[in-house]
Amino acid sequence: MPYWFFYEGSKVIQKQEAVKDGCRMHEKPVFSTGCLTFNRMFNDALHMLGLIIAALLIAWLFARRRRRYNKRRVDRLIDMRHQDFDNLLSRNNPYYRSLTAEGRDRFLHRVLLFIEGKNFEYIDIGREEAMPLLIGAAAVQLTFGLEHFQLDYFKTIYIIKDKYRYGLYKVPFEGHVSDEGIYLSWTHFVREFTDYSDGENVGLHEMAHALTYVNFTAREGRDNIFNQSFASFSEVARPVFQRMQTGETNLLNAYAASSYQEFWAVCIETFFERSAPFKSQLPELYASLCTLLNQDPLTPEKLLTPLSPAHRD
Ligand SMILES: [Zn+2]
Numbered sequence: 001m002p003y004w005f006f007y008e009g010s011k012v013i014q015k016q017e018a019v020k021d022g023c024r025m026h027e028k029p030v031f032s033t034g035c036l037t038f039n040r041m042f043n044d045a046l047h048m049l050g051l052i053i054a055a056l057l058i059a060w061l062f063a064r065r066r067r068r069y070n071k072r073r074v075d076r077l078i079d080m081r082h083q084d085f086d087n088l089l090s091r092n093n094p095y096y097r098s099l100t101a102e103g104r105d106r107f108l109h110r111v112l113l114f115i116e117g118k119n120f121e122y123i124d125i126g127r128e129e130a131m132p133l134l135i136g137a138a139a140v141q142l143t144f145g146l147e148h149f150q151l152d153y154f155k156t157i158y159i160i161k162d163k164y165r166y167g168l169y170k171v172p173f174e175g176h177v178s179d180e181g182i183y184l185s186w187t188h189f190v191r192e193f194t195d196y197s198d199g200e201n202v203g204l205h206e207m208a209h210a211l212t213y214v215n216f217t218a219r220e221g222r223d224n225i226f227n228q229s230f231a232s233f234s235e236v237a238r239p240v241f242q243r244m245q246t247g248e249t250n251l252l253n254a255y256a257a258s259s260y261q262e263f264w265a266v267c268i269e270t271f272f273e274r275s276a277p278f279k280s281q282l283p284e285l286y287a288s289l290c291t292l293l294n295q296d297p298l299t300p301e302k303l304l305t306p307l308s309p310a311h312r313d
Helices: 009-025 029-092 101-116 130-142 186-194 202-218 224-245 254-258 260-273 275-281 283-293
Strands: 119-123 156-160 175-178 181-185
Touching: 029 101, 029 130, 029 186, 101 130, 119 130, 130 156, 130 186, 130 202, 130 260, 175 202, 181 186, 181 202, 186 202, 202 224, 202 260, 224 254, 224 260, 224 283, 254 260, 260 275, 260 283, 275 283
Parallel strands: 119 156, 156 181
Antiparallel strands: 175 181
16 A cells, blocks of 8 residues: 646737836836836736736635535535434444544534545446445544645545556555545455454555645645644654664554555554554554644544634534
């Protein structure tokens, strides 16, 4: 599972005349050519700046409208199908089961918003309603304490029936993340959420890769808490990783020693699936993960610091 974001004729004449007038005003007609060039460049830069601002404004308005539309849609869905979704998540996601009633409501809301922002592609497998819901839940579990939880850069999630070949790698994949999307073997996703005690969970593993990709590579959908805290996390994590590379063993899967990116993803799997032994054996690393993600899986409330009302959902 390797780791892996103008001109029109008449307007030109008008601009030239305006530039000459400007030069007379400054009593420097001798340098009219240079002045004309400078003023033309200045006007062009202003024109370009105006276009950029207009494009950004349109994009911001469009995004806001889409967020409001998605939120209304999600509210309607919850009104109509809350019990169905609650049952599905309770049966299949141990983290959701461990939440308080208020936490479950916020979790479900986030999952449905996450799903609204993604395209799901099904490869060699038919679509089932549980698929986007449970995959969205894996992402929301990881980002539950963060303000920005939608992994915005990733527009498409590919759900593949079973292990698959990727590129020139000789071993089959259970999942991976690339600039094209998040890929998951559905067979392994389900199996590893069913056995939620061995510290192996491809869903959480790939979402961990996706979170760092969003924050440090693609930089679309970054979260400030996560961004600012990652260096502090690494101060604790790097030495543990380096000791693993020299052969030291601990409760983390040995695959963590293959690269720092894999160490990070394996930490996330263990953080959620084996929280108590993780905290007991590597307390500083566990605490740094709690701070980084603003949550402690061992507490019913999960969040260390409440999020502002604007980011609760
Ligand atoms: Zn990986």
